[in-house]
Amino acid sequence: MNPAPTPPTPGAALVLDRAAIERCLKRIAHEIIERNPDLTKVALIGIPSRGIEIAKRLAAYLAEFSGTQPFTGVVDVAMHRDDLHRHRLPPRVERTILPHELEDMTIVLTDDVLFSGRTCRAAMDSISSFGRPARIQYAVLVDRGHRELPIRADYVGKNLPTALGQRVHVRFETTDGVDDSVWMSQT
Amino acid sequence: MSAASPVQHQQAASNDATVWTHKDLVGLQDLTAAEITHVLDTAGAFKDVGTREIKKVPALRGQTMVNFFVEASTRTRVSFELAAHRLSADVINMTASNSSLTKGETLKDTAKNLEALHADIIVLRHSSAGAAQFLAERLDASVINAGDGAHEHPTQALLDTFTIREKLGRIAGIHVAIIGDILFSRVARSNIHALLKLGARVTLVGPSTLVPREFEQMGVKVTHDLDSVLPEADVVNLLRIQHERQRKEYFPSLGEYTALFGVTKQRAERLKPGALIMHPGPINRGVEIDSDLADSSRSVILDQVTNGLAVRMAVLYLCAGTNPKRG
Numbered sequence: 001m002n003p004a005p006t007p008p009t010p011g012a013a014l015v016l017d018r019a020a021i022e023r024c025l026k027r028i029a030h031e032i033i034e035r036n037p038d039l040t041k042v043a044l045i046g047i048p049s050r051g052i053e054i055a056k057r058l059a060a061y062l063a064e065f066s067g068t069q070p071f072t073g074v075v076d077v078a079m080h081r082d083d084l085h086r087h088r089l090p091p092r093v094e095r096t097i098l099p100h101e102l103e104d105m106t107i108v109l110t111d112d113v114l115f116s117g118r119t120c121r122a123a124m125d126s127i128s129s130f131g132r133p134a135r136i137q138y139a140v141l142v143d144r145g146h147r148e149l150p151i152r153a154d155y156v157g158k159n160l161p162t163a164l165g166q167r168v169h170v171r172f173e174t175t176d177g178v179d180d181s182v183w184m185s186q187t
Numbered sequence: 188m189s190a191a192s193p194v195q196h197q198q199a200a201s202n203d204a205t206v207w208t209h210k211d212l213v214g215l216q217d218l219t220a221a222e223i224t225h226v227l228d229t230a231g232a233f234k235d236v237g238t239r240e241i242k243k244v245p246a247l248r249g250q251t252m253v254n255f256f257v258e259a260s261t262r263t264r265v266s267f268e269l270a271a272h273r274l275s276a277d278v279i280n281m282t283a284s285n286s287s288l289t290k291g292e293t294l295k296d297t298a299k300n301l302e303a304l305h306a307d308i309i310v311l312r313h314s315s316a317g318a319a320q321f322l323a324e325r326l327d328a329s330v331i332n333a334g335d336g337a338h339e340h341p342t343q344a345l346l347d348t349f350t351i352r353e354k355l356g357r358i359a360g361i362h363v364a365i366i367g368d369i370l371f372s373r374v375a376r377s378n379i380h381a382l383l384k385l386g387a388r389v390t391l392v393g394p395s396t397l398v399p400r401e402f403e404q405m406g407v408k409v410t411h412d413l414d415s416v417l418p419e420a421d422v423v424n425l426l427r428i429q430h431e432r433q434r435k436e437y438f439p440s441l442g443e444y445t446a447l448f449g450v451t452k453q454r455a456e457r458l459k460p461g462a463l464i465m466h467p468g469p470i471n472r473g474v475e476i477d478s479d480l481a482d483s484s485r486s487v488i489l490d491q492v493t494n495g496l497a498v499r500m501a502v503l504y505l506c507a508g509t510n511p512k513r514g
Contacts, residue, residue: 076232079244079274079504090207090508093232093501129241 005179008169012185015168016158021141021180024157025054028139029061031155032108035137039068042106045075047123048094051111053172054141058110073097075109080122080129102131108155112170114140117151142182144168160184210509211323211330212502214339215380223381226501227349233504234497236273246504247276250307256333257283257294257313262468262492263333263343267310270499276308276507298322308507311335329506337371342502343467344377346495348385350487351422353494354463359386364416366392366448367426367475369402370437374467375426379405392416393448396437413448417457424465425450425475441474450476455485463487 005017016024036042044059046052055072063069075098078091099105109123120138127133139155144162162168162184169183206225215223236244252271254264264280271278294313301309308329311319316338323330334340352358363382369375369391379402382389389407391398403409410416417423428444438444445451450464455477458464464476464486472478481488 079233079236079246082245082248084246084504084508085250085510087508088510090505092206093229093504095232095235125245129239129244131240 005171005181007185008171008178008183009167009185012169012183014181015142015160015184016182018180021157021182024141025057026061028155028157029058029065032058032062032137032139033066035154036106039066039070041104041134042108043071043073043099044108044110045073045098045123045127047075047077047109047111047119048092050170050172050175051109053175054110054112054139055108058108058139071099073099075123075126077119077122077126080126081118082122083118096126096130098127098130102127102133105133107133107136108139109136110139112141113168114138114143114151114153114156115146115168117147117149120151121149141170142168158182207505208509210506210511211319211332212341212506213319213323213330213332215341215344215377215384216339218380218384220384220386223345223348223384226345226498226505227352229505230345230349230494230497230501233273233500234494236500237493237496243273243275245275247271247274247307247507250276250507251305252276252278252308252310252503253301253306254278254280254310254333255297255301255312256281257311257318258334260312260333262495263312264310266492266495267331267333267342267499267503270496270503271308273496273500274503276503279306294318294321295325298326302326302328308503327512329503329509331502331506334373337373337376339377339380340373341377342495342499343374344381345502346491346498347374347378347424347465347467348381349494349498350465350491351387351463354487354490355421355461358382360388361421362388362390362419363422363424364390364392364420365424365426366413366450367397368428368437369393369398369426371397371429372426378424379407383407390416390420394438394444413450414454414457417454418459420462421459422463422465423450423458424467426467427469428471428474445474449474450480452477452480455480455483458485465491467491 044055046055052074059070059072076094076096078093137154140153141157142160143156144160165187167185171178171181173180256264268278306328310331310333312333313335316336318335319330319332365375379389383406391402391407391409392413395411398409400409466488470481
C-alpha cells in the first residue's frame with residue numbers, strides 16, 4: 001500500500017484514493033459497454049482539463065475489456081460559457097477534437113466533478129455547433145450535487161453529498177504530478 | 188473542424204492559470220514571451236471555429252464592441268468586426284468623419300461618451316502614437332490598439348507570428364527579413380518586439396532613409412543590400428510603401444525603389460526553398476513584389492488574412508475576459 005497522499009489544502013479529507021478511482025472508472029467502463037453494444041460508434045470526449053484524462057483512462061479500459069479502442073477527443077467549453085464577465089481572468093481555451101462525422105455517433109462526455117451542470121450545458125452547446133450526434137451521454141468521477149440546470153449524469157463514479165460552500169479537489173498524477181486522489185475541504 | 192486524431196494533450200492546464208491578466212492590448216513591447224505564446228495558442232483554438240457548421244460561439248454575448256477608426260482602414264476594421272460577430276458581440280462602427288471629432292470634441296470626451304453607452308471593448312485606430320495607451324489608462328472598457336501612428340499595430344504582428352509558427356512549426360531560430368518602409372511602420376515595430384521575444388532573428392532591409400541604423404539598438408540587424416539577405420531568410424515580410432505618407436526626400440521614385448528593394452521573380456530565385464513571402468496588405472503589385480510572386484505558393488498573404496480573424500478573436504476574448512475589478 002502506498003503512503004497516504006498529501007492533501008491539496010490543509011485539513012482536506014480523502015474521499016477516493018488511487019485504487020478507489022481505478023475501481024470507479026473500471027465500473028463506468030463496464031457500464032458504457034453494457035449500454036452501447038457497438039463501441040465503434042462511441043466517442044469519449046473530455047471536458048478540460050481533467051475530463052480529458054478521464055476520457056483517456058476510460059478508453060484504455062474499454063479497449064482492455066472489449067477489444068475496441070474508441071475515439072477520444074476534447075470539447076472546449078471556455079468559449080461556450082455564458083459567464084465570461086463573471087470571471088476575473090479569462091478561462092483557458094482549448095482546441096476541440098471531435099470525430100469528423102457526428103451523425104450516428106454516441107458522444108460520452110467525461111468530466112471530473114459534476115456540480116451546477118453549467119459546464120455540461122456549455123459542452124453540449126459546443127458539440128451542437130459542429131453537428132448532430134445520435135446521442136450524448138455523460139460520465140463523471142464525482143457527482144457532488146447542487147444542480148442549477150436539469151442535467152444528470154449517466155455514469156457516476158461516486159455520489160458525494162456536499163454543502164454548497166465545500167470544495168472537491170481531483171488530482172491525477174498525469175495532470176497534477178501528485179498521486180491520484182479525490183478530496184473534500186471546507187471552503 | 189479539427190483533425191480526428193486521438194488526444195495528444197501537451198500540457199496540464201493547472202500550471203499556467205495566470206498567463207493573461209491584461210484588460211487592454213496596447214502593444215507587444217510590454218508583453219512577455221509566455222503571454223504572446225498564450226495569445227497564439229488561444230488563436231489556434233479560435234481558428235477552428237471558422238470551419239464549424241455554425242461559425243459562431245457565445246463567448247462575448249451581450250457585450251458591445253466599438254470599432255473606433257480615426258484613421259482610415261478597411262481590412263483591419265472588417266477583421267475586428269467579423270471577429271466580434273463570431274464571438275456574438277454587438278458591433279458599432281465609428282470613423283473620424285462621422286464622429287464628433289470633426290466638431291472639435293477631444294478623444295477623451297468621445298471615449299467617455301462611448302463608455303457612457305456601456306461599450307465593453309473599444310478598438311482604436313489613431314494617427315497619434317500613444318492614443319490607445321491614453322484611453323486604456325482612463326477607461327474601464329477594454330482598449331485594443333488597431334494601430335497608433337508609427338508606434339505599434341499589435342494584432343498585425345500577432346497574426347504574422349501566428350502564420351510563421353503555423354507554416355514553419357516554430358518561431359525560435361527563424362530568420363525574418365522585414366523589407367521596406369520601416370521608419371513609418373508600426374507593423375515593423377510590433378513585429379520586431381514579438382519576433383525577438385520569441386527567439387527569432389530579424390534583419391531590416393531598405394533604403395537608409397527609411398531604415399536608419401538606430402534600429403540596431405532594438406537588437407536587429409540593419410542592411411541596405413536585399414540580395415545578400417534573401418538566401419539566408421526563412422521569411423521575407425514585405426511592407427507596403429505608404430504613398431500617402433511618403434515624401435520625395437526618402438527615395439527618388441517608386442521605380443528606383445522597385446529596382447533596389449522590390450522582390451522580383453529573379454530575386455525570389457535566391458530564396459531558400461520553403462521560404463515564406465508575407466505582406467500585411469494592401470499590396471502594391473509591381474512595387475514591393477512582382478504580381479506573379481504574390482500569387483505563388485510561397486506567398487502566405489491570404490493565410491495572414493484568415494489568421495488575422497483568429498488572432499483578433501483571441502485578443503477580444505482574452506481582454507474582455509479580464510475584469511480587474513472582480514475580486
